[in-house]
Amino acid sequence: xxxxxxxxxxxxxxxxxxxxxxxxxxxxxxxxxxxxxxxxxxxxxxxxxxxxxxxxxxxxxxxxxxxxxxxxxxxxxxxxxxxxxxxxxxxxxxxxxxxxxxxxxxxxxxxxxxxxxxxxxxxxxxxxxxxxxxxxxxxxxxxxxxxxxxxxxxxxxxxxxxxxxxx
Numbered sequence: 001x002x003x004x005x006x007x008x009x010x011x012x013x014x015x016x017x018x019x020x021x022x023x024x025x026x027x028x029x030x031x032x033x034x035x036x037x038x039x040x041x042x043x044x045x046x047x048x049x050x051x052x053x054x055x056x057x058x059x060x061x062x063x064x065x066x067x068x069x070x071x072x073x074x075x076x077x078x079x080x081x082x083x084x085x086x087x088x089x090x091x092x093x094x095x096x097x098x099x100x101x102x103x104x105x106x107x108x109x110x111x112x113x114x115x116x117x118x119x120x121x122x123x124x125x126x127x128x129x130x131x132x133x134x135x136x137x138x139x140x141x142x143x144x145x146x147x148x149x150x151x152x153x154x155x156x157x158x159x160x161x162x163x164x165x166x167x
Contacts (some may be wrong), residue, residue, distance in 0.1 A: 032159040046070035051087030067102035096135040122152030
């Protein structure tokens with residue numbers, strides 16, 4: 001589904017602009033810097049923003065326990081079935097995981113189960129910790145609009161220098 005198709009299928013998305021997406025994604029990238037250090041885990045920030053451009057929740061990797069992922073943390077702060085979730089967007093600095101080593105349910109599946117219909121991320125998960133992440137593809141297959149802003153990837157990579165040999 002293209003961005004235009006998603007906007008017509010979900011009227012709440014039609015008001016969202018690329019500028020708003022960039023602002024919220026920038027905040028998600030900033031949140032990645034709050035992650036407690038971990039030698040074998042990505043630093044990720046995530047936000048859930050409703051259709052009226054209001055923040056519902058935020059989270060970052062390891063903010064509540066040593067295994068929590070950013071999207072998982074943010075979703076845990078919103079009641080399941082919340083009426084604003086279907087019109088909301090998840091902004092994540094990293095592509096949502098499709099496989100978990102530390103939990104039984106991936107962030108991709110948590111997003112699908114939440115009813116959220118749109119995800120914006122900065123950097124595709126490289127095959128450093130999990131081979132061939134399929135988060136974006138699985139979200140699209142579930143009918144969720146996925147938007148990637150690869151120009152933010154260098155900032156996310158900087159927040160993850162400990163994994164990339166730069167920190």
